[in-house]
Amino acid sequence: MKTVSCIVVTYNRLEYLKRCLTHILDQSTPVSHVIVVNNNSTDDTEGYLNSLTDSRIITTNPHQNIGGAGGFAWGIKTAYQETTDDYFWLMDDDTMPQITCLENLLTATDTLADKFGFLVSDPRWTDGTPNQMNVPLTQRFWTSNLDDHLIQLQYATFVSFLFKRTSVTKLGLPYKEYFIWSDDIEYSTRLQAMGASYLVADSKVIHETGNNVGADIVTDSLGRIPRYFYSYRNLYSTWRKYKGHKGAFKQFLQAMLDLIHVLRHSPDHKWLRVRTLLRGQFAGFFFKPKVDFVSQIDQSAK
Structure with missing residues (x-):
């Protein structure tokens, strides 16, 4: 079973x-x-x-x-x-x-x-x-x-x-x-x-x-804007890992396109959106977490 x-x-x-x-x-x-x-x-x-x-x-x-x-x-x-x-x-x-x-x-x-x-x-x-x-x-x-x-x-x-x-x-x-x-x-x-x-x-x-x-930094509400830091950082890290420099560059271009859309179309808090996007993208350049395996975790730390 x-x-x-x-x-x-x-x-x-x-x-x-x-x-x-x-x-x-x-x-x-x-x-x-x-x-x-x-x-x-x-x-x-x-x-x-x-x-x-x-x-x-x-x-x-x-x-x-x-x-x-x-x-x-x-x-x-x-x-x-x-x-x-x-x-x-x-x-x-x-x-x-x-x-x-x-x-x-x-x-x-x-x-x-x-x-x-x-x-x-x-x-x-x-x-x-x-x-x-x-x-x-x-x-x-x-x-x-x-x-x-x-x-x-x-x-x-x-x-x-x-x-x-x-x-x-x-x-x-x-x-x-x-x-x-x-x-x-x-x-x-x-x-x-x-x-x-x-x-x-x-x-x-x-x-x-x-x-x-769907999630969209251009129009999302004020309280959710800070979350996009993780989105841009994590996506860049992910596609660099699985698709190499080409994938990372494509994700970077998508972030820059999103930046243009924010500047042109966001109804409010444009600079907060811009700062969040750029901070996330910049952090992604250096963000390389390591995989944890369960066998490596202290059994007492549950």
Whole structure:
């Protein structure tokens, strides 16, 4: 029997977390464990998690907000060290997997004879349309497995994202240093070393983001502008790693194009947007994090 640890990272979104856990625990194919990484929430999350009695739930708190990237790395490490489960299944706390979501992902693992890098579900917004924050990038010949309802991908986001335990052994953990944004792009690209990767069209999730628009430094709200530092830094680092100087230069050109769009079209806070973009891009030139492997981590530091 295939076993699965579901890993959820949460921060100050208790009502989302409650419904997310209900959806996970009600799957038609049960999960073996749920690792909840409480990113040092300041609401009632800690008390709620302490009140849960389902033996499948393992809670852990880094006691500081280490971001989504740090949270997923922490959760994968915890699942690897505290369970023997065959697969790890990642999602945000505002992700609501439909009842056959995991069942259909595991069916795909059988179809592929367990030869794959990662599998993801079809991410939808609350109105049933594709969630624009989670549109994965397809391979050029993405229709090769379409008869099995599988769409071949280059990379995807950590929204109902399934991969093998053995991949962690061989490839290590996601970069915790990314903090937020693009850790999933980097790790899903890294997982391609384990085999072709797919969106499983029959596996559905609702990702309840606040709105259904993609990330865009030109128009995003004031409170979210600082996050783009990580976006530009992390993307430059990622494409330099996987596509060399050509990929890095292409990402640099994209950043400069975004800069022009900010200057021409941003409705407010133009100089904050410009400074954030340039700081992130400059930091990317020097940002080269190293992969952590679970075997290298002190077992007492859980």
